[in-house]
Amino acid sequence: MDGVTGGFRDGSADDGLFSLPATKPAPGAVHLPGHLDRAAQRELLDACRAWARPPAGLRTVRMPGGGKMTARQVCLGRHWYPYGYARTAVDGDGAPVKPFPEWPGEWARRAVERAYGEPCTAGYDIALVNFCGEGARMGMHRDADERSDAPVVSFSLGDTCVFRFGNTAGRGRPWTDVGLRSGDAFVFGGPSRLAHHGVPRVRAGTAPPVLGLRGRVGVTVRER
Template sequence: MGGVDDALFRLPAVEVAPGAVHLPGHLDGAAQRELLDACRAWARPPAGLRTVRMPRGGEMSVRQVGLGWHWYPYGYARTAVDGDEAPVKPFPAWLGRWARRAVEEAYGDGSCTVPYEIALVNFYGGKARMGMHRDSDERSRDPVVSFSLGDTCVFRFGNPDGRGRPWTDVELRSGDAFVFGGPSRLAYHGVPRVHPGTAPLGTGLRGRVNVTVRAR
């Protein structure tokens, strides 16, 4: 059935909270493969995929690599200051364009001009999880854009007042995007669970990759 537009079969966007919008199937198969290939290149050293160590000595179960700026608890640097100290890999302009398109789709705004310049690539392998946190280390309060690849996860989206309820659990599948800004820009969120073996066939990916794009 060549020529059928995949967008015809996509689920509609869902506003999970004010300013927080889930975009199911935002990336088609070709775009997912392109982004995953890029992630595999970014994960290589120098300034490649690393385990993040918290100030009190704990380690995040999610491994991470930064583009444009290197995030470490709790700030940004131009080098991998808590890794091999190599210069951070550049942020690709095309990824900024992808993020702006997601914002435009989420908010129905055809003129997004956010100067995106940071991406955090998170790899969830095995039993990796992400605790409830908020993205507050940036000066900018422009919307955050998240792209999901690989295994389906439960994404828990809370509120700006604390880590507890109320929250909403959303299943994010490979190709989904999630945008949060406005009154939800500083909402707490996390990933309590990943469903192993749910990645689309042909990706060669065991686990989940999440690419989060931000303005600084």
């Protein structure tokens, strides 16, 4: 897939009643409501459905202590496992990881440029696609397995989630809860690059009907 050439809103989103401008829950962290229009959301979701198929498809992540993540995941570019990266799905079917296309990296750079108001030259090369079905959540964690300090960019599809954005010192307070809806982007870099964050709740049944999706898909783009 080549990705859409349009599909990005450069200004505020509109929820039908009020304008929804970008917000900054922490230094270096920016929430971009409605960043992807419906056409871009559908294109990204179609790509996610293709990436989720085996080999090296959607799998359940098992933590070193024996627990399992309730969100399921598929990776592009490099396969993430707790706590590192590999060229194959080492904790899945062992197949080579799917390649990272150029267009998600371009989408990520556009989001960073909108968030910070300056050019982004990051060489994004990996993505983690997380699917949260009914009852799924993600505990507080840091994206700390990359060598690069380039901003992380997350795109949301489907059901609205509560995205808990915390601090770099630990998993506890202070934190800010942000509602991420389908089409939203969230960028965090600079002093917030290693902030703890998680998804304590997904609001079932809130996805746009046109997507035909039950649950939430989060696509997190990073530079390794």
